[in-house]
Amino acid sequence: MRRIAIVLALVSCSRSTSPSKPPAIIFRSNEPHIVDSEAMKRAAGVTDIEGFDPYYQRKKHFRGYELAKTLVKSLDLPIETLRKAYFVMRAKDGYEVPISGERLLEPGAFIAFEDVDVPAWEPIGPQRAHPGPFYLVWREQHQGNLDTYPRPWQLAAIEVTTFELVYPHVTPPKTAAAPALRGFDIFKDTCIRCHAINREGGHVGPDLNVPKSIVEYREAAQIKAYVRNPLAFRYGNMPAHLHLSEVDLDALVFYFKEMSQHKHDDPAKNP
Numbered sequence: 001m002r003r004i005a006i007v008l009a010l011v012s013c014s015r016s017t018s019p020s021k022p023p024a025i026i027f028r029s030n031e032p033h034i035v036d037s038e039a040m041k042r043a044a045g046v047t048d049i050e051g052f053d054p055y056y057q058r059k060k061h062f063r064g065y066e067l068a069k070t071l072v073k074s075l076d077l078p079i080e081t082l083r084k085a086y087f088v089m090r091a092k093d094g095y096e097v098p099i100s101g102e103r104l105l106e107p108g109a110f111i112a113f114e115d116v117d118v119p120a121w122e123p124i125g126p127q128r129a130h131p132g133p134f135y136l137v138w139r140e141q142h143q144g145n146l147d148t149y150p151r152p153w154q155l156a157a158i159e160v161t162t163f164e165l166v167y168p169h170v171t172p173p174k175t176a177a178a179p180a181l182r183g184f185d186i187f188k189d190t191c192i193r194c195h196a197i198n199r200e201g202g203h204v205g206p207d208l209n210v211p212k213s214i215v216e217y218r219e220a221a222q223i224k225a226y227v228r229n230p231l232a233f234r235y236g237n238m239p240a241h242l243h244l245s246e247v248d249l250d251a252l253v254f255y256f257k258e259m260s261q262h263k264h265d266d267p268a269k270n271p
């Protein structure tokens with residue numbers, strides 16, 4: 001991550017020296033300043049959120065602040081500006097997830113601060129982590145896919161930036177053919193959280209462009225079949241993408257072919 005325009009960070013109670021101090025938000029444009037959860041509450045009110053939670057695999061009940069309202073009021077920027085921005089959400093445990101403003105500002109996103117079902121937070125995920133003090137949840141039924149609607153727990157920061165600043169070597173040239181640009185959009189939306197291109201992006205799965213592009217050692221048909229249903233090939237941690245159409249999968253291959261012409265392999269970047 002290079003330069004960041006504005007940083008909105010949620011600071012946990014536990015880090016505060018005084019236990020009575022409410023959790024707070026840090027904003028950093030040039031100067032950091034802090035807004036506590038009371039201010040989040042004034043900005044967005046408190047909402048009861050009930051619905052199916054894909055991590056807990058059942059219906060859950062939380063209380064939280066509406067994310068779009070909190071961002072608009074706290075950053076003092078119009079929602080249209082934020083929709084055009086790009087965000088990186090960071091969790092205390094080091095997990096980071098990039099997300100477009102268009103997605104993050106959809107109605108339905110909430111910063112949950114309380115698990116109403118149990119007195120304290122119920123442990124979450126394979127490591128049975130403590131999700132508090134802030135867990136990002138999505139309320140609407142169509143927002144249950146963890147690939148496209150990520151739910152970081154122990155949410156520590158929300159940084160406002162642009163995609164190009166975070167990932168300068170993932171974007172194809174503007175002159176690229178339309179299918180490659182479409183493939184790029186899909187990649188940004190569904191793949192980059194786990195895969196890097198030119199060493200930029202997630203590290204859960206392999207880099208798909210360097211040192212060799214995926215299209216240099218796998219047939220297009222095989223890439224498409226694998227992306228749609230990886231578990232048909234081998235058991236691993238790559239999720240299936242059954243919702244991607246034939247056209248989407250072709251577009252992804254076009255994007256990989258385009259990027260294979262724009263390799264950038266800087267060892268100073270993460271492995």
Ligand code: HEC
Nearest residue numbers: 190191194204205206214227234235236237238239241252
């Ligand atoms: C949740 C994380 C995750 C997401 C999201 C994800 N992948 Fe993967 N992907 C992986 C992992 C992990 C592997 C390695 C699996 C293995 O080796 O069995 C992998 C492997 C692959 C491979 C095979 C590479 C090779 O050389 O065999 C391709 C191609 C691939 N992913 C493409 C994609 C595309 C395209 C998307 C988006 C539509 C995507 N992945 C989304 C985690 C992910």
